[in-house]
Amino acid sequence: MLFEFTPTIKAGIEAGNYLEVFSNGVSTGIARDTATGKLVGYAISARVGDNLVSPLFTPVQFLMKGANMVQTYIDFQKNYREMSFVQVGLKSLQTNIEILQSTTDLIGVGTVASVALKAVNLHQILKLKKGVEQIRFEVKNGFINLNQALKDQGAEIRQIIEDVAQDISFEQHRIVLVQGYTLFIQAHKQLQAAIRLQDFSQRNAEIAEVRSMLLKALANYTNPRLLEEISAPGRLRTFECTWAIEQAIATTYQVQNEMSAVSDCLWRLCDKISEQTCMVIDSCQSYDELDFIFPEISRFRNHDFAILKTWQAQVDWMRSLSKSEIELLVNSDFNTSEAAHTFYINQATVLTIPPEQLAYEDLTEKSHFYSLRDQLIYMFKPDLRFEYEVYINEQASIAGYKTLVLNNLQKASNLAVTNLYYYFKIRDESNTEETLEYV
Structure with a gap:
């Protein structure tokens, strides 16, 4: 993933006046003055190859802008109420869980029909995501109304949805997912209230309770019963939901300014993703399954995984700073003469076939x-x-x-x-x- 800066910052980097900050070989998306060490700007976009970064389910909001990153790290008690990145990021995770687990209504358990997999492949998932964000589809207990969302797919798809709904094995599977989703929503709401509390001790206690709820939600999604007799696509969907919840757990540590814990969470999550993805690939038994998982895993590896690595790089960089370096960063003046905003994602790309x-x-x-x-x-x-x-x-x-x-x-x-x-x-x-x- 390559970051892009404003023309002025980019010109400064090329001239050697500014330096892009790296941590453990990964760019943090911010730039410093090579002479003074002060922060001078942060990336306005990021690319993977020739395309703007557009993750499958990892919110780009978790990549904090340079100024906010420093200010929050230094005085999080003052700035925690302004952590809009947490609110937007968690809402995005909620939406993504709804989309990911809803598609199991077509995948079901056991062998999956090719037409069903095509109806919820990477391209369709990206379109569903846009539809849910625009509140075009009904969501109940964490499941999208697929009959409504896929109404243009034809009678065969509607019949598969109906058949899966009547399957007793899948209904047991669905109940476990609903229980996990309900806990996630409760935790999300409680975290929104907790970070607004004035009392430091009470706030920390409630955030710890939120984390406990998320861990219980995670236990539902990692229930061994969910992985029994399911195909590689179904297993991938289940794992993706757990990865989203683990990102939410990392944010609970971040709002407490426990950066060491955040770094540890992200390191373990990346390691787990690698291991579980390989499990999915090893369990792939047919071309139909491979047609489904290959583009999706590729998208995740190139975009989502890169965001998680950058998130960890930002956290580790802040942890490595000395007191004098932090003081220097506090006094940094960002160039406000050019547009500076959160990473831009071209949502129109969801209408085209993913690269x-x-x-x-x-x-x-x-x-x-x-x-x-x-x-x-x-x-x-x-x-x-x-x-x-x-x-x-x-x-x-x-x-x-x-x-x-x-x-x-x-x-x-x-x-x-x-x-x-x-x-x-x-x-x-x-x-x-x-x-x-x-x-």
């Missing part, structure tokens, strides 16, 4: 099922790619392919590495079988 979908369709013409699945795992397990490179290098050396050395393989695309791996794997297994026939 992740287009990229996946291109890959399917050049790869097979197992190759595609491994390319997806690479996003979270780069060590697996290295193992493949080593194997290719060994087999290529035996076969006399002198160009397939590690240095060249490291520059190759994921597509090339994975396809080469399976080429040599099949070749190796065939040679082994032929050898055994003569033993």
Whole structure:
């Protein structure tokens, strides 16, 4: 994810007068004067490749603007009432949970029809998100009225929704989700009231109670029964809801200025996301499932994961500052002559096919099922790619392919590495079988 600054700040960075602040190799989205150390500005947008950052469910509001970040960290008792980023961010998480869990009304449990998966794929999710934000759809107990939201999808989709609603196994699944969602809503409302309290001790006590409610909500979504006999798409949806709740838990620590706890929460969440995403990919059994999860996981990895990493970088950077550096930052004067606002997201892009979908369709013409699945795992397990490179290098050396050395393989695309791996794997297994026939 690359941050974009105002023209003046960008020109200053290019001239060497300003410096983009990094923490643990990740940009914080703010810029400092190289001579004085003062903050001079913060990013107005961020891009992933050629596209504006547009996460699947992680609110960009959790990335605080430079001035607010410093002021809140220094005197959070004075500024906590102005933490609009918390209010907007939690509301966004609520909306996203409603969308994510509602689509289980089509996914259900067990085998999923291809037409059902297409009706709630990445592109459809982005359109549903916009519809819910504009209050176009009815929401009850955390579930969108899919008959209303997907009325243009045809009779087959309406029949699947009806069939899933009659399924006893799914109804038990749905009850657990409703219980978790109800706790999340209660916690959200209580946090809104808690951060307005004047008494410091009482405020902290109520926020701790909010956190306890969120942990109970999380326990519902992580109930082992929810993961029994469900497909990879259903498992992904369940995990996505838990990741949203864990972000809410991190915000409860942030409004208490417990930055060490925030950093720890985000570190553990990113680690959990990597592990659980790989579980989803490993459980993928068909092209229909892969068609569903590949673009969505790609979108999350490129956008949401980057936001979480930047959020943690901002927190860790503030924690690393000395008292003198903090005092210097307090006296920083931001350039207000140019537009400076929260990151801009072009919502019109939801009407177009997501680039992740287009990229996946291109890959399917050049790869097979197992190759595609491994390319997806690479996003979270780069060590697996290295193992493949080593194997290719060994087999290529035996076969006399002198160009397939590690240095060249490291520059190759994921597509090339994975396809080469399976080429040599099949070749190796065939040679082994032929050898055994003569033993």
